[in-house]
Amino acid sequence: MSEVEKIYEIIDGYRDEVIELQKALTAKVALGPEYGGSGEHEKTEFIRGLLESIEPSGLEIVKAPDERAQDGCRPNLIAEWEDAEGDQRVWVLSHSDIVPPGDLSLWTCDPYQVKVEGDRIIGRGVEDNQHGFISSYLGLKAILDSGLGLGRRVGLVIVADEETGSKCGLGYLLENHGNRFKEEDLIVVPDGGNEEGTMIEVAEKTLLWLKFTVTGKQCHASMPNNGKNSLFGAARLIVSLADLKKRFGRTEDLFSPPESTFEPTKMEANVPNVNTIPGKNIFFLDCRVLPQYQVDDVLSACGEIASGIAAELDLDIAVEPVYRQEATEPTSTDAPVVKALTKAIKGVTGKEAKPMGIGGGTVAALFRRAGLPAAVWSTGFDSAHQPNEYCLISNILTDAKVFACLYLGK
Secondary structure, three states, rough: OOOHHHHHHHHOEEEEEHHHHHHHHOOOOOOOOHHHHOOOOHHHHHHHHHHHHHOOOOEEEEEEEOOOHHHHHEEEEEEEEEEOOOOOOOEEEOOOOOOOOHHHHHHOOOOOOOOEEEEEEEOOHHHHHHHHHHHHHHHHHHHHHHOOOOOOOOEEEEEEEEOOOOOOOOHHHHHHHHOOOOOOOOEEEOOOOEOOEEEEEEEOOOOEEEEEEOOOOOOOOOOOHOOOOOHHHHHHHHHHHHHHHHOOOEEEEEEOOOEEEEEEEEEEOOOOOOOOOOOEEEEEEEEOOOOOOOOOHHHHHHHHHHHHHHHHHEEEEEEEEEEOOOOOOOOOOEEEEHHHHHHHHHHHHHOOOOOEEEEOOOOOHHHHHOOOOOOEEEOOOOOOOOOOOHHHHHHHHHHHHHHHHHHHOO
């Protein structure tokens, strides 16, 4: 039996450990203050104990100030293993925080008490992002349990605040401890992928959220001429905004989907009763824009469309950006981290991985903005943020083998 096969055999024996880890992590609810929680402290302390048990060369809790959270801070954990030659390190960054479960009636179990159905584990956070942490941790543990040495230095980072902007998470680490990360390091964020485990995310679209406030004049529904119907104006505007897809209609095969997207999403409540014509309507547009387009051009087009509807219907329409994250320089498809991941995936699964771009935003964008090539990868079904979020035990074990190959330099 080869060294790698020995590691694989150890990882295959971790099935029960995967279940127990998911149970323990899910029960330690890590909601940020924006979601009514106190932060990630209990979960981070549990992970700290796990990592201490496999004897890191160094382990540090970095506390990002946040007066709304327990103890006035948000905890970020950095653990390092130095027992390898060379300066190149594999960094794997996962996040501890979660989103709320939402409507509990849509769940088949208590979101914070995992349910195991054969190969499937159900619970809030089991995929996003406990899958990523557990697979990267068990891949390392298997090597250390085997008595074999690491082929590369390893660092595991567990950050807070990923779900609400990363100001107290990776953003804080890069600002205050950014010298830990080097351009030549292999940085992997296991927080996105596809069912086959073949998508290596290297690029993201620009993310833009717009708020549209349509103001008219409220009146009794039986006398519509006495008012100006803001809901009708909002409806007309939503339909007209579909023209953005034509104006910004280029495609880029690196991305999935290959085009920019402009989707109306949230609409705030207007009047509480049926027989009143509303005088104000507020809705939002989620824009995921290919990097070749400028955000200001999108804003200008939205303003032009809104002005046209406003003039036609005698309404006031305000357009306000509420979130804006410019696309960063992509990680090169020839970057060492992409090549190393491609090789490891091929060695474990026999599948050919492919660098791709996505519309969603990940914390990897912060690495790229700092000039640090990073790749997002894992094997999953994209059930994050949904009721009955789930992951497969078999996927976690497979991903652990891929991480083991990265750590071994295979």
